[in-house]
Amino acid sequence: MPVISKPFNFPPAHELKRSDITTIAILGEGNFGLVEKAALKNLGGQAGAVEVAVKHLKLEGEAEAKVIFDKELKVASSLEYHPNVITFIGFVTLEDPRLLVFEFAQQGELLKYLKQSKMTGISPDKLVKFTLDVANGMSYLSSKAIIHRDLAARNILVSGDTCKISDFGFSRLGEIYVKMSKDRIPIFWTAPECLVASKAKYNTKTDVWSYGVLMWEIMSLGERPYSSGLKGRIKQYLEGGGRLTKPRGAKITYMQS
Numbered sequence: 001m002p003v004i005s006k007p008f009n010f011p012p013a014h015e016l017k018r019s020d021i022t023t024i025a026i027l028g029e030g031n032f033g034l035v036e037k038a039a040l041k042n043l044g045g046q047a048g049a050v051e052v053a054v055k056h057l058k059l060e061g062e063a064e065a066k067v068i069f070d071k072e073l074k075v076a077s078s079l080e081y082h083p084n085v086i087t088f089i090g091f092v093t094l095e096d097p098r099l100l101v102f103e104f105a106q107q108g109e110l111l112k113y114l115k116q117s118k119m120t121g122i123s124p125d126k127l128v129k130f131t132l133d134v135a136n137g138m139s140y141l142s143s144k145a146i147i148h149r150d151l152a153a154r155n156i157l158v159s160g161d162t163c164k165i166s167d168f169g170f171s172r173l174g175e176i177y178v179k180m181s182k183d184r185i186p187i188f189w190t191a192p193e194c195l196v197a198s199k200a201k202y203n204t205k206t207d208v209w210s211y212g213v214l215m216w217e218i219m220s221l222g223e224r225p226y227s228s229g230l231k232g233r234i235k236q237y238l239e240g241g242g243r244l245t246k247p248r249g250a251k252i253t254y255m256q257s
């Protein structure tokens with residue numbers, strides 16, 4: 001089955017027929033429900049089916065899941081094709097369960113990919129290429145006034161040798177002051193100025209902070225950033241000048257400023 005890896009003649013994201021979608025396997029649990037691998041027929045008049053990833057909205061009265069679903073639908077609909085952003089293919093919103101349909105990334109989540117590569121080995125060039133892919137994708141998002149707010153290796157997908165940004169459930173279009181419910185904040189990836197009790201000010205630059213942590217995840221092959229003991233005091237730690245330590249195995253010596 002062909003995988004979508006470059007732009008071809010498919011129409012902009014649009015309402016799809018559920019009967020054109022056939023589940024192949026369950027991939028995992030997303031922010032608002034199940035994610036499945038599926039086959040999609042009749043895309044842009046193409047013969048045969050293409051592999052896609054389908055996100056299901058939880059049906060059991062989860063109001064928050066619906067809000068996240070709607071935000072992701074809105075943000076994803078505002079995107080055109082970019083090689084470093086997962087392509088949004090379409091949605092099912094006229095019947096339950098509601099679905100969002102994305103390009104399928106064959107190699108799956110970057111975080112898992114990095115952890116596996118500890119066994120199989122991976123070249124430093126490839127790791128650097130991954131950081132560049134994410135930078136290109138984020139540059140595109142910021143050109144569209146999109147703030148991701150949950151940039152982390154768990155939300156990046158790998159397709160072939162290319163990283164693609166995914167999971168726009170917490171993203172915002174041009175909104176700068178936003179309140180995240182406290183248990184939702186990915187504290188170790190969040191810029192310290194956003195670790196405040198009231199309204200936090202997110203912008204492209206706070207995504208750049210998360211990008212730095214993501215680069216660290218890439219170079220450390222999927223380790224968890226910071227020691228878990230810092231959980232309740234990461235803001236104080238950072239404001240006191242504390243930073244991520246050099247990834248294990250890294251040969252580069254940091255320059256002192």
Ligand code: ADE
Nearest residue numbers: 035053102103104105108
């Ligand atoms: N897991 C979540 N979304 C995915 C996608 N689009 N492709 C592959 N695995 C995924």
